[in-house]
Amino acid sequence: MASKAPIATVSLYLFAGEDDFAVKQHARQLFQKWCAEVGGFDHERIDAFALNSGEAFRAISSLREAMQTLPFFGGGKVIWWDNCSFLGDDRTGSSSGVTEALQELAQELKAFRWDGVRLIISAGKVDKRKAFYKTLDKLGSVELFEGWSAEDKGWHFQAERVAREKLQVLGKEVTEENCARLVADIGPNPRLLANEIEKLSIYLGARILVEAGDIEAVVTRNKSSRAFALADALGQRNLPRLLKVLDDELWAVKTDSSRSEIGLLYGLISKVRVMLLIKEMIQEGMIKPESPYPQFKVQLERIPPESLPSDKKFNPQAMHPFLLFNSLSQAANYTTGELVQAMETLLECNLRIVSSGQDDVIILQQTLINIVQTTVVSPKPSRR
Structure with missing residues (x-):
């Protein structure tokens, strides 16, 4: 040269x-x-x-x-x-x-x-x-350009900003809640986010506003997002849908070596834990049960960090805010007593899967039926 x-x-x-x-x-x-x-x-x-x-x-x-x-x-x-x-x-x-x-x-x-x-x-x-x-x-x-990672706190805020900008360029609009829903479905994947926004724009045609139904109809949910489907069905307390999603997940377990019945069970345990956490946060006055998504996010951010657990698994500020928001309405489908009993039932299910030698599928089905159909009866006051 x-x-x-x-x-x-x-x-x-x-x-x-x-x-x-x-x-x-x-x-x-x-x-x-x-x-x-x-x-x-x-x-x-x-x-x-x-x-x-x-x-x-x-x-x-x-x-x-x-x-x-x-x-x-x-x-x-x-x-x-x-x-x-x-x-x-x-x-x-x-x-x-x-x-x-x-x-x-x-x-x-x-x-x-x-x-x-x-x-x-x-x-x-x-x-x-x-x-x-x-x-x-x-x-x-x-x-x-370092990209996004699910381990990074706040990746979803960056993804939501990018999503709004891309939709705006395409002449489309989206509410804060539906933008969060879109990002939660896609996960920390910029390329997939861009592709799905293009699909959404084509699907909308002349319509401008992106609705929740549009996202559900068109957007391809990533692997981690699909893993929440079973937990969401449990939160909704919809037994027919819950058993249908369980059947789909068990079929996926057979074809994907990285998935297992125990993995499904741990996802359900995490869901019940989050709903219990939501109940406690409402009781402590940290969040309001009827809050729309934008207000819910503000309430979540205002919680003093020192009042929350340091372990990310139990810290609501370390979780995706939209997934927490979803659990806000779902937690109302159960009493605190039912959620405590559900946690005990799931832990018992874990022991049965590991040690009983029974069919894992039957154990999971029975466990979910028991959780959804069980009503905890408060003890009657003793007569004097």
């Missing part, structure tokens, strides 16, 4: 992170913008995805060739090194050969004369400790 020359303006961009949808979107937008500014037809997009060291070497070689090849009719050139998969700490990226090749490439980028050449790199997870990343950060501009 040619001798080093200073970069008058930013000619090198890195977009990276685990939110591959945002990474790809921003890289594509900049590529189109730069191509329009530069003009001509000599721009290149190079697929830099590599499953092994050999493919990584070929991707690096293709980038070198593209940077050394000047436009046929003169002018500028835009190169997009797309989907680079070996800038992180995975097996391919950590191999000595690829590490050395990236170090050499970093030195060449430092010495490269950028007149008329612009380079965009889009990648997944990157290792900020490596020399190649540090070189890109020093020479150009870096934007990282």
Whole structure:
């Protein structure tokens, strides 16, 4: 490559992170913008995805060739090194050969004369400790998109903001409650969220407002969201629906090795625990039972953290607010005594599944029937 020359303006961009949808979107937008500014037809997009060291070497070689090849009719050139998969700490990226090749490439980028050449790199997870990343950060501009994780407190607020923005661009509107419902169904997945919003927009047609029925009819619920279906049916105290959902879940257990009857049971135990928590929060005056979703969120946020458990499993502020809001109305379907008895019944079910040798399906069915149909009778006062 040619001798080093200073970069008058930013000619090198890195977009990276685990939110591959945002990474790809921003890289594509900049590529189109730069191509329009530069003009001509000599721009290149190079697929830099590599499953092994050999493919990584070929991707690096293709980038070198593209940077050394000047436009046929003169002018500028835009190169997009797309989907680079070996800038992180995975097996391919950590191999000595690829590490050395990236170090050499970093030195060449430092010495490269950028007149008329612009380079965009889009990648997944990157290792900020490596020399190649540090070189890109020093020479150009870096934007990282870390994505969302269910373990991150507040991911749903970010997702709801993105959902509202995307719907607004498409000329659609959504209430705060239905936006939360949409995000809860999809989970922390930006790409899936964007796809489902596109589907919703097409389904709505000329209608502007997104209703709860539209979400139920069109949106594909993610795996973790589907796992709440059985718990929701229990909360609604609807026995026919509960047994139907249980049948669907048990069928899924047979076809998915990552699922089990015990997993279903633990989900039910968590649901009863949340409804008991809701009952206690109402009793303590922390939340009001008839609150609409926006007010419920405000009430939840105002609870002093020191008055709540530190364990995330029992801390309402660490849970998705819409899932708690759902449980607010469902908790009214049971008395506190019934929920306490339901917890005891589920724990007994756990012991039977583990130790009795009976059919797990029959045990679960009997347990749910007992919970939904049982009414706790308050003891009569003793006569004097």
